[in-house]
Amino acid sequence: MIIGILHEPSFESRVSLLATEAASLIKNGIAVWVEKDAGLKAFCLDEDYTQAGATVKSRNEILDGADILLGIHYSEIPLSLRNKLLVGVYQPMYNHELVEDWAQRENTVFSLDMLPRTTRAQSMDVLSSQSNIAGYKAALLAAGTYSRYFPMMMTAAGSVPPAKVLILGAGVAGLQAVATSRRLGAVVEVFDTRAAAKEEVLSLGAKFVEVEGAADDAKAGGYAVDQTADFQQKQKQKIADSIKKADVVITTAQVFGKKAPVLVTQEMIATMRAGSVIIDLAAATGGNTGLTRDRQTVVWNNVTIIGDSNLAASMPSDASKAYGRNLLSFLKMLVNKDGQLEIDLSDDILKNACITHNGEIISPIIKTRIHGNAAQLHSQQS
Ligand code: NAD
Numbered sequence: 001m002i003i004g005i006l007h008e009p010s011f012e013s014r015v016s017l018l019a020t021e022a023a024s025l026i027k028n029g030i031a032v033w034v035e036k037d038a039g040l041k042a043f044c045l046d047e048d049y050t051q052a053g054a055t056v057k058s059r060n061e062i063l064d065g066a067d068i069l070l071g072i073h074y075s076e077i078p079l080s081l082r083n084k085l086l087v088g089v090y091q092p093m094y095n096h097e098l099v100e101d102w103a104q105r106e107n108t109v110f111s112l113d114m115l116p117r118t119t120r121a122q123s124m125d126v127l128s129s130q131s132n133i134a135g136y137k138a139a140l141l142a143a144g145t146y147s148r149y150f151p152m153m154m155t156a157a158g159s160v161p162p163a164k165v166l167i168l169g170a171g172v173a174g175l176q177a178v179a180t181s182r183r184l185g186a187v188v189e190v191f192d193t194r195a196a197a198k199e200e201v202l203s204l205g206a207k208f209v210e211v212e213g214a215a216d217d218a219k220a221g222g223y224a225v226d227q228t229a230d231f232q233q234k235q236k237q238k239i240a241d242s243i244k245k246a247d248v249v250i251t252t253a254q255v256f257g258k259k260a261p262v263l264v265t266q267e268m269i270a271t272m273r274a275g276s277v278i279i280d281l282a283a284a285t286g287g288n289t290g291l292t293r294d295r296q297t298v299v300w301n302n303v304t305i306i307g308d309s310n311l312a313a314s315m316p317s318d319a320s321k322a323y324g325r326n327l328l329s330f331l332k333m334l335v336n337k338d339g340q341l342e343i344d345l346s347d348d349i350l351k352n353a354c355i356t357h358n359g360e361i362i363s364p365i366i367k368t369r370i371h372g373n374a375a376q377l378h379s380q381q382s
Helices: 019-027 046-051 059-065 096-104 126-145 172-183 197-203 229-243 266-270 316-334 348-353 364-381
Strands: 002-005 031-035 055-057 068-070 085-088 108-111 153-155 158-160 164-168 187-191 248-251 277-280 296-300 303-307 354-357
Touching: 002 059, 019 031, 019 046, 019 316, 031 046, 031 059, 046 055, 055 059, 068 316, 085 316, 096 354, 096 364, 108 348, 126 172, 126 248, 126 277, 126 303, 126 316, 164 172, 164 229, 172 187, 172 197, 172 248, 187 229, 229 266, 316 348, 348 354, 348 364
Parallel strands: 002 031, 002 068, 031 055, 068 085, 085 108, 164 187, 164 248, 248 277, 277 303
Antiparallel strands: 108 354, 153 158, 296 303
16 A cells, blocks of 8 residues: 655645654554655655665656545646545535536546545544644734734733734634634633524633624534525624724635625724724635735735635644544554555545545435536526
């Protein structure tokens, strides 16, 4: 069994597996091939990989010869690839054409953003490990960009009140942004639509702003669901009241597989004082503000709006370490004790994360999405 580690596209600084994690595969009799300089931006050199027992190879050698290809993004993986097994975070919910192409070319593709959010899958949950880093870095980025102090300061030159931070969405990233902002001394207010979020927010010493009438999310596997127009209106009013007082806004609100809800309007931003900062982590799916541009900084009305859907990459060493540990845990489900590939699609973890196998779409959610859309299109045309 040969596992290949691919070099990520130029915008990425993480690598899917560091040398320390590669070493644990090698110890179990698995050969690891790594593309030249794949770990460089995460400060893991080719020598580190060779010392761990891996072999440095060219991209083509790895694409041709490895049994399992490990990566993060799909963007530079050749579409001509056939009969290969790939593991990464490929966002199949938003890339239907790519999914159909993989099926046609009989590639077996596992996308870790489709893992179920269950206790058993927790150790492989790349969304959580990377969101945790993104939330932490969002608070640091906000503090570094904000033109005033985060903590309360009592100095001989006078006293300064603490910064007021508003956080929209208290999932993994949002909760880490709450905890980090609190550690930096800010006063924090939080909105979320999931009832379960309230207790977690309070336990971190922040205020939870309740909006009545949120849709029931009990059957959404831990994710948020779409809200009614009435709820959205009530929530917008409350966010508008909070934003006027906020110095920093960190937005993380997402609804699985959909466009991010726009929670902050231009009119709301117009009420923020000069020098305020917004960090939008939902930028990949459109953003939570009308002014967000992914991987760009926009300054409007003296408010800085930073959209960044890949903030975990700004901490490449620990982000790669966590990602690699998630991968090791996932690989244990694919490779048996004798080092042979064994794909048991009756297991709910593999079934959900497997996008295509043997020329078919496997993930039930992706199958419904793609075939559902095709059926809808057909009925509209006929
Ligand atoms: P996410 O990135 O999908 O969304 C971020 C947050 O935005 C969520 O808390 C969501 O409720 C909130 N949100 C969505 N629409 C909103 C709106 N209109 N207004 C305000 N907030 C809004 O979430 P996530 O970080 O992936 O976590 C989602 C859930 O999954 C959490 O309950 C988390 O605890 C759970 N989870 C479970 C496991 C596990 O058991 N293995 C692992 C990770 C996460």
